Amino acid sequence: MSDSSPSGGPAASKIRGGVFYLYQHLWAQSQGRRRQLLGAVVLLLTAQCVLLIVPYFAGRAINTLQADGAAGLGSAGLWLSLVVVATAISWLFHGPGRLLERNVALEIRRRISGGLFDRLLSLPLSWHEANHSGVTTHRLQQSSSALSAFTQSQFIYLSSAVRLVGPIVALWLLQPIVGMSAIVGFVIICVSVVTFDRAMIRLAHRENDAERRYNAALLDALGNITSVFALRQTRAITELLQRRLEAVFAPLRRSIVLNEAKWCTVDVCSKALSCSLVALFAWLAVRHTSTGIGQTTIMLGSLYMVWEYASQAGGVISAFASHFQTFARQHADFASADTIRDAELKAPEPMSPELLQPSSADSEYYMVRDLVFSHPGARSERPTLNGVSLSLQQGRRYALIGGSGSGKSTLLRVLSGLYEADRIAVDRRNGPALVTPSAVAQMLRANATLVPQDAEVLEGTLAENLALCATHAGAPTEQRYSEAMNIACVSDFVPADASGLNTAVVERGANWSGGQRARIALARGVLAAADSNLVLFDEPTASLDSRTEARVYDNLFAALPNSCIVSSIHRLHLLERFDEVIVMHEGRVVAQGPAPLLAATSPDFRQLLAMYRQDDRSQQSRIEGAPAAQASAAA
Numbered sequence: 222m223s224d225s226s227p228s229g230g231p232a233a234s235k236i237r238g239g240v241f242y243l244y245q246h247l248w249a250q251s252q253g254r255r256r257q258l259l260g261a262v263v264l265l266l267t268a269q270c271v272l273l274i275v276p277y278f279a280g281r282a283i284n285t286l287q288a289d290g291a292a293g294l295g296s297a298g299l300w301l302s303l304v305v306v307a308t309a310i311s312w313l314f315h316g317p318g319r320l321l322e323r324n325v326a327l328e329i330r331r332r333i334s335g336g337l338f339d340r341l342l343s344l345p346l347s348w349h350e351a352n353h354s355g356v357t358t359h360r361l362q363q364s365s366s367a368l369s370a371f372t373q374s375q376f377i378y379l380s381s382a383v384r385l386v387g388p389i390v391a392l393w394l395l396q397p398i399v400g401m402s403a404i405v406g407f408v409i410i411c412v413s414v415v416t417f418d419r420a421m422i423r424l425a426h427r428e429n430d431a432e433r434r435y436n437a438a439l440l441d442a443l444g445n446i447t448s449v450f451a452l453r454q455t456r457a458i459t460e461l462l463q464r465r466l467e468a469v470f471a472p473l474r475r476s477i478v479l480n481e482a483k484w485c486t487v488d489v490c491s492k493a494l495s496c497s498l499v500a501l502f503a504w505l506a507v508r509h510t511s512t513g514i515g516q517t518t519i520m521l522g523s524l525y526m527v528w529e530y531a532s533q534a535g536g537v538i539s540a541f542a543s544h545f546q547t548f549a550r551q552h553a554d555f556a557s558a559d560t561i562r563d564a565e566l567k568a569p570e571p572m573s574p575e576l577l578q579p580s581s582a583d584s585e586y587y588m589v590r591d592l593v594f595s596h597p598g599a600r601s602e603r604p605t606l607n608g609v610s611l612s613l614q615q616g617r618r619y620a621l622i623g624g625s626g627s628g629k630s631t632l633l634r635v636l637s638g639l640y641e642a643d644r645i646a647v648d649r650r651n652g653p654a655l656v657t658p659s660a661v662a663q664m665l666r667a668n669a670t671l672v673p674q675d676a677e678v679l680e681g682t683l684a685e686n687l688a689l690c691a692t693h694a695g696a697p698t699e700q701r702y703s704e705a706m707n708i709a710c711v712s713d714f715v716p717a718d719a720s721g722l723n724t725a726v727v728e729r730g731a732n733w734s735g736g737q738r739a740r741i742a743l744a745r746g747v748l749a750a751a752d753s754n755l756v757l758f759d760e761p762t763a764s765l766d767s768r769t770e771a772r773v774y775d776n777l778f779a780a781l782p783n784s785c786i787v788s789s790i791h792r793l794h795l796l797e798r799f800d801e802v803i804v805m806h807e808g809r810v811v812a813q814g815p816a817p818l819l820a821a822t823s824p825d826f827r828q829l830l831a832m833y834r835q836d837d838r839s840q841q842s843r844i845e846g847a848p849a850a851q852a853s854a855a856a
């Protein structure tokens with residue numbers, strides 16, 4: 222694990238779509254729930270409008286007391302009771318508005334999570350290989366939570382808008398010059414808030430990128446805890462995590478400084494503005510008095526109204542500064558999944574539905590010609606598969622052999638349609654020839670099943686693991702579970718009945734041995750491959766002892782008599798069980814045919830065979846020689 226970012230680097234730190242970016246997505250995601258959303262907006266706006274009258278009622282109460290003294294107590298009490306009534310009425314709108322708003326927010330979270338996960342499933346395997354799963358998980362969770370939180374924050378934004386506009390209108394009505402001054406002052410404060418927050422959005426993007434890298438390292442460390450303990454990696458991993466956390470703190474520290482500077486500006490400016498507005502109002506009233514126009518006394522209630530409306534608007538500016546910061550954060554968090562939304566999704570080539578149906582004929586024949594494939598992140602210029610040609614006949618068994626790194630797993634992935642080749646042509650007996658990579662990949666996806674090399678099992682029961690796979694026609698029936706467990710020799714260690722199926726599988730199958738895990742994965746593969754005419758196994762028995770390995774192959778071949786089976790193997794004593802051998806060398810198929818024929822004609826095959834026999838013999842002689850050596854040492 223290094224500290225350089227392979228995904229989600231600084232390029233992800235761009236700010237998109239401005240203020241309306243989140244609203245665009247909110248609107249798009251609320252389809253079908255828009256009436257509730259608009260209903261919530263109307264109710265919440267009404268609640269805030271009702272509250273605007275409160276300072277007026279309170280001010281009237283003070284004015285009445287000032288003008289009438291004790292005689293005005295009754296009227297003042299009436300004005301004050303209106304304050305309580307207005308507050309209660311506002312809740313009649315606010316409460317239902319919030320309920321609607323929060324329900325829409327929950328639905329939006331469900332949609333975004335589901336939509337992003339669907340998109341992840343439609344992205345090619347190569348995309349997933351290039352993006353760390355911990356980073357992708359973080360993006361999905363952050364993005365769906367952000368838009369949901371934004372949706373349920375609308376009441377705050379709406380109340381802020383009303384509480385800003387309302388007091389300004391009220392100030393204008395009390396004294397137009399004061400209203401005008403309030404507008405100028407608030408605009409200046411808002412501009413400074415936005416300037417601070419734009420800088421903070423940029424820092425939030427950097428912080429999110431670093432946070433994802435930290436998350437990925439944490440997931441790697443805990444997901445590989447056996448190696449961490451066994452290979453004494455704890456110190457190095459702890460240091461790596463600290464470095465990555467430090468990378469999160471670097472933008473955070475700058476953000477904290479900016480934040481304090483922003484709040485200082487907002488606080489001082491809005492207090493100064495409120496005081497100035499009251500002073501302006503008083504000065505205008507006194508000036509009017511001295512020029513003989515208007516009132517002779519400054520009414521305290523009116524002064525209170527100016528102070529209250531100015532403070533309200535000032536308070537809203539502070540709240541606005543705080544909410545804009547939250548908004549900026551939500552903006553950055555939601556945008557973190559743009560990498561998933563923007564990932565290139567190749568539209569599948571239009572094909573006739575028959576071509577996408579698994580071939581039912583039992584005499585299918587595939588002639589693969591001139592296959593070229595390069596991994597997107599390949600370290601070498603040379604394609605991983607370079608001009609591969611081979612033929613596959615339904616009902617026959619092919620052993621795929623070759624040195625480590627010769628391209629066996631890659632070829633199996635292309636043959637299963639999981640990787641789209643750069644160039645390929647396939648002739649079939651039961652269908653037209655296909656010459657475009659996209660059409661070939663789609664056809665292969667419809668006909669082939671690959672049982673991958675890694676035995677990836679999920680936490681749950683054995684039955685749940687088996688239930689997760691599907692044939693091309695749909696989920697396998699439970700009756701087939703026991704059959705698959707017998708074929709894969711799972712029944713050697715777990716009864717192939719309900720009690721066995723209920724056995725727990727913990728994270729990464731850590732409560733099973735490597736060979737047992739491989740057989741569970743194989744049983745799942747057997748279920749998924751039931752209706753495939755091309756079944757591909759990537760070293761399915763590498764972790765089994767040779768007797769179990771032989772039994773597994775015999776069972777597999779008996780269970781899938783009509784399928785074309787291609788299995789990569791390293792132990793060449795298995796070759797006699799296969800009809801043909803496909804030999805790979807440096808990304809090419811260098812020979813194909815029955816083993817006896819290749820032994821006579823293919824130097825590459827002979828070389829692999831000789832290496833295997835030599836390894837086998839030297840291993841045997843080492844073992845046989847050990848007791849003799851020990852005996853002579855003892856003598």
Ligand SMILES: Nc1ncnc2c1ncn2[C@@H]1O[C@H](COP(=O)(O)OP(=O)(O)OP(=O)(O)O)[C@@H](O)[C@H]1O
Nearest residue numbers: 350596598599605624625626627628629630631632
């Ligand atoms: N996702 C990937 N990105 C880049 N290169 C890759 C990727 N996967 C495999 N390769 C490279 O492609 C080449 C073929 O790898 P592949 O896994 O197909 O070999 P293999 O014959 O199955 O090896 P082994 O017998 O060791 O499993 C190797 O050089 C490997 O480093």
